[in-house]
Amino acid sequence: MNKISLIIPTYKRIIDFQRTLISVYKQINDIDEVIIVIGPNDIESFNLAIQYKGLNDNFKVIQIQKASVVNALNCGLLKSTKDIICLTDDDIVLPEGWAKRIKEGFLNDPKMGAFGGPDKLTDKNLDSKYGYNPVKEVGVFKWNTMVGNHHLGIIKSPSEVDVLKGVNLSFKREALKSMCIDSFLEFKGAEQCWEIDLAQRIQANGFKIIYDNDNFLYHFISQRESYDKRGDIFSELNYNKTLNINYVYAKFRPLYEIFFLIFKQFFIGSKIQPGIIRAFFMIKKNGLKVVYLPFKNCIPIYLGLFGGFKKRFKKK
Template identity: 30%
Template sequence: MNITVLIPTYRRPQDLLRCLDALTKQIRSPDEVLVVARDSDRATWDAIATVETGALPIRTVSVTIPGQVAALNTGIEAAKGDIIAITDDDAAPRPHWLERIAYHFETDDAVGGVGGRDWLYVGGTDRDDGKSAVVGRVQWFGRVIGRHNLGFGEPREVEILKGANMSYRKQAIAIAKFDTRLLGAGAQVHNDLAFSLGVKRRGWKLIYDPAADIDHYQAQRFDEDQRDQFNETAFFNAVHNETIALLDYLPMWRRIVFLIWAFLVGTRKAFGLVQWLRFFPKDGGFASRKLWLSLKGRWEGFQTWRMPPGDRTPQEGAAISVPPS
């Protein structure tokens, strides 16, 4: 099976070069490396030009529309492989990454997606070596458990794959696109959640294999979402996007349970009333602000979800073009 490695990138040339270098060390070599970059990102195009000819089967695609969703949709459309393995530009796949991915697809025709552990590096040096037996699940009432950076043990079926380390059988995503309803100027948080749940909903198996692992250095983002720094717009967008993804995935009775739980209880990252009561003694008005943003995100996410497709404003429209000279 031919494998395309898809890398969306924006203004992180040194991280991209580290990622490409890691791909030259794969035990199972990629058949195509597809780098999707913004047409205006001169630093990235200059960095790609420095890659030694013949080191990798690199093909480049230019996009004009901001955001990761447009880049990923353009890349999927352009990819030639039977398998599309997606990673971030600030990641460095370990040598057996593609070998493990190929194994799962080749041994089970029902497998539509494969992902693995991403070893997170805090500040670029300190690795998080924690462990979690539960990875990539949606609990019956709608709470999402990610923890892809903490998984260990044997390969197993999951419901969610993480964007930095996920791959899909092209047949499984022939009618799929990353969701253009999602909000965000750059990362469009939870696009991976929505996409993997869509593949799962259509009946394909998703496999999480901790041995198909990468090193993930979490470089700077160039939008409102700055990871560990609170930003009201990023907080609202994340709640809005998660709401759409879960309402798409859950059956009717679980949607109702999820909405009740989300408004009454919630989580640290999307407050409900219980979480507000929990944090209010310590955080006061800040907790109240998070509650307001969470409730607003849930409500507007619900409104977006129930909107007829023809009334939605698409965020896609990226065009495949020749790289700047």
């Protein structure tokens, strides 16, 4: 069949959403089904989506009662009917030929289960905001970390990777088998790490994950809701990220990677999620309460690991 279902979750970003729909509509002949999932009490986005539904029967509109990306995507996946599923955000612009390239990619490589590429961070003129210099690696696991860099190109392209970014992620229905994202990862807002879980499941089913520089889209930096501030080290969102990353590692990754993740989180950490050592250097800026963060993070680390190992052993 080689037909595409495109799923777009959106919540109260009407200007960005309108720009996204304009670019989608321009290649609607190559996108066989557009499923728009709208968060609660977002009347503006709902009315706009209904207008496009009136223009073309390929558009479907769903309104949900919880502001959660995982919940929105799961609702969209349940409604999807085509054999290629494409996931994206409401603050992107699709370049010409995007959908056609995805169809050709899956047609040319039957063992490819998922296909992605760069999300070029841009401004309103579609000019690169942070540059676009190719790097050596994108979306791969190392013994001591997971390399991101998905918004950049990769020197060797196309290339087989471990993880794709959710804003530009397409996969074959047969590669995922169970058409849902693990509900353990659900929280609120733009939850993180669900792409890792999705990609690892596709790999576990024996399919390749391919990243290709030519399979890019434009990605705007949009305003987030008040509970979705990723730069706030004390936010609930960072608690959820810690929970989720430990869960997906315990569920899929080798034990030595899991042990190093625990060590790194507790003793070193990052600017957003500091460990004991880093926290002491952040006291001047954030106050003494920052010292308690590594110990507070022990709770989501434990809960994530416990849940992940439970799911891991249940599969065997």
